[in-house]
Amino acid sequence: MPLLILRRLGNTVPTIVAVVLVIFTLFSVIPGSFTSAGDDGRVLDAQVAERMRKELGLDDPLHVRFGSYVANLVQGDLGTSFRTREPVTKVIAQRLWPSLKLTIAAMGFAILVGVPLGFIAALRPGSLIDMASMVVAISGLSLPKFWLGLMLMYLFALTLGWLPSFGYGDGGLRHLILPAVALGVSPMALLARTTRAGVLDVLNADFVRTARSKGMSEYRVVRWHVVRNALVLVLTTIGLQFGSLMGQAVVVEKLFSWPGLGSLLVDSVFQRDIPTVQGSILVIVLFFLAINTLVDIAYVIIDPRIRYG
Amino acid sequence: MSAPPLLEVENLRIDLLGDDRRHAAVEGVSFRIGRGETFGLVGESGCGKSITALSIMGLLRHPLAIGGGAIRLEGQEIQSLPPGQIRRLRGSRIAMIFQEPMTALNPLSPVGRQIAEMFVLHQGAGWSEAGDRAVEALRQVRVPSPERRVKDYPHQLSGGMRQRVMIAIALACGPDLLVADEPTTALDVTVQAEIVDLMRELCAANGTAILMISHDLGLVANICRRVAVMYAGRVVEEQAADAIFRQPQHPYTQGLVASLPLLGGRAAHGRRRLAEIAGTVPAISAYPAGCRFNPRCDRATDVCRVEDPAATPLGDGGLVRCHHHG
Known part of the structure; x- marks a missing residue:
């Protein structure tokens, strides 16, 4: 019985990996970003936007961002919310x-x-x-x-x-x-x-x-x-x-x-x-x-x- | 007047209820089984033998229903009893075993518990006492190491072992009549004989009568004293088992006997095709007029196509239903 549970849990690992991959790529390829999304009608100054993008690492290449995402993930760190600047886990x-x-x-x-x-x-x-x-x-x-x-x-x-x-x-x-x-x-x-x-x-x-x-x-x-x-x-x-x-x-x-x-x-x-x-x-x-x-x-x-x- | 037989089926009719009309799936079926007697009911699939058995158990379900006639257990009509009363007869006085031992047992319940239920239901035993008696019941049907086997689930047992469990359940409360519906059909040939012997031996020891239902005339004739042959919802012939082999009267019975392979027959008579009965059993809604066997019968004449033959009594209390019997 404990063995069976362990085996069953092991089976979920590939699913989790696949999900992480899909989530990450999906949100990296959709158009629009934190600095351009303006459904509340706000318009950002171009310089401010530029600085924010740098700060948030939005301009880094895809593989760099994925690498740091996964590295943080395995440590239980889901990143920092763009909006509230709080840890996502919190x-x-x-x-x-x-x-x-x-x-x-x-x-x-x-x-x-x-x-x-x-x-x-x-x-x-x-x-x-x-x-x-x-x-x-x-x-x-x-x-x-x-x-x-x-x-x-x-x-x-x-x-x-x-x-x-x-x-x-x-x-x-x-x-x-x-x-x-x-x-x-x-x-x-x-x-x-x-x-x-x-x-x-x-x-x-x-x-x-x-x-x-x-x-x-x-x-x-x-x-x-x-x-x-x-x-x-x-x-x-x-x-x-x-x-x-x-x-x-x-x-x-x-x-x-x-x-x-x-x-x-x-x-x-x-x-x-x-x-x-x-x-x-x-x-x-x-x-x-x-x-x-x-x-x-x-x-x-x-x-x-x-x-x- | 002598005591009534253990089971008497008289002029039984079973209807298949359709949307606007009813068809008689079984009609005019009569037979008697004495105490401790073994009686065989033989016929092809769809001839009505299984539903006759279920009607005796009171287990017909919609769209099948008893449409007429009487079923008596020691003289008492049971087909019209209220459900609560016939339920008390089931299992305690009439028990049944089924064809498929794989599906006839609950897959999620240990077999010991499924036997023990009988003692709890009919003899008011507590579960722990019933459990002990289930071990005994398994020992009786010669399941090895029954103390361990009671905890097994059906999927852990072989087909033969499962059918032994079914027999243990059926005979648990010492019934007067055991209805066995094709009890060996789903089993390996090597196991069939063991199961039949076990059934016969235990029933003989307890004085339990057997109603054996099978398509296998050879098997039935071997263990039963009397045999009734059914065709398309009717009993076409009933005789003592040895007589039916020696002098089958109905052309259908003759066909069945002729189609039995004879052990050593090839050595004695050379290579020969087994005889067969041409055609198939008609559907319930399409029974032919006159004698129901006439489209497949090589002796059929005009009268067979028009007039339903009446039952002609035979010497030993048997009967045959044919215009040209003999």
Whole structure:
């Protein structure tokens, strides 16, 4: 088991290398730079711009910049933000916890609602609850996040006045609910659908027929033989969704003025604050890899065939 | 009046429910199995033998449903019992083993636990007691070092071992009837005989009757006292096993017997093509009028194409369903 985890972690190394390469080249070849980006209408004096470019090392050849980037990276230094002149690690550290909180809350919502919904739908196929839950699932997948977020704001904040409409507040639960739901609806819908399909699949399996032939009640058939098998199928979706959620949060964070990595990323892109952009993307990718590694480990715990395979 | 037989299937009809109409997948099937008796049900794929078995277990699922007739266990009709009551019969009085031992066991559950469930379900045992008894059950089906094997998962066992586990599960609560649906078809030939012998021996020791379902007439005739041959949803012939080999009455049965390879046949008669029955089994929705075998039968006449033959009783309580039998 520890060996397997180690091997799994080793597998992520090439991915990380590839990601670093792509991030770096991508932001080196796109047009525009910190000194020219002016969506706020500022115009820099040519001399000032020239001095800043020198200071920030923007005029160095590509391989020199890549070399120093990697050299810093392996020491845990993500560079200095062009904008705030603070270390990127510090900027990101401030944003990481709100981001994690939002992602975990959204995924928690998706799992707690989506998985039971899919389960119930699969156990009563064709029933009213099945059709209702699939309508919810389709809508959840097709509604754009920003529209859904606006509607939630309008209903629960403006009309009903139950919850604050935006912002981080004191970091408490009340501010978390609306953005978490807005972010969690689409993974919830996807989970409901995959759970339903997975459970239906398992219910048709031969070993479920065996279980019935043993004289088990349907409840026990599901408890003893269906849940665990269906979980293996659902786990993949949970992992993929969870991992990509931090990246998906960009829109929702912007909409709710949530001080997470997503809104940091958007702001930094507009201002061509390349070190911050690169750092944020790297952290989001690392989060994705970490979640997927955890899911792989969970597989090994649930499914004995993998342990010995 | 004598005591009712252990299992009596009378005029059973199983419907395949379509959107607007129903087709009889199985029709007019009747047979009886006495206590401790071995009874064989033989036919090609799609003739309705497996769904007949599932209907006895009360395990038919939509779109299949019992459309008429009766299934009686010691005189008590079970096909109309409420689900809760037939469930209590399953596993405890009627048990079943299936064709595919690979998929018939839960891949994520140790085999010992899957056996132990039987004791928990039907005899109110606690899990630890049930676990001990599962070891015993594995020993009974002659799995080597059962104390270790109970912790194994199905994928760690060979096909033959898995089928032994299935037998252990089926016989765990000492059922009166074991329904075996092609129990050896998926196994290596060398293992088949072991499994059949094991089944027969354990059932004989416990007085368990066997309903053996197979496409293999030779296998069934070997271990069963009586044999019914099914074709296209009907029983076309039923006789004692030895009689069906010596004097098959129905042209279809005759074809089946003729298509069996004879050990040493090549030495005795020279190289010869095995006999075969031309054509294939018709689809449920396309059963021909008259006798269902008539399109494939070389003895078919006009009456066969129009009139469904009635069951003609044979001497020993058997029957044949053919206008030109013999």
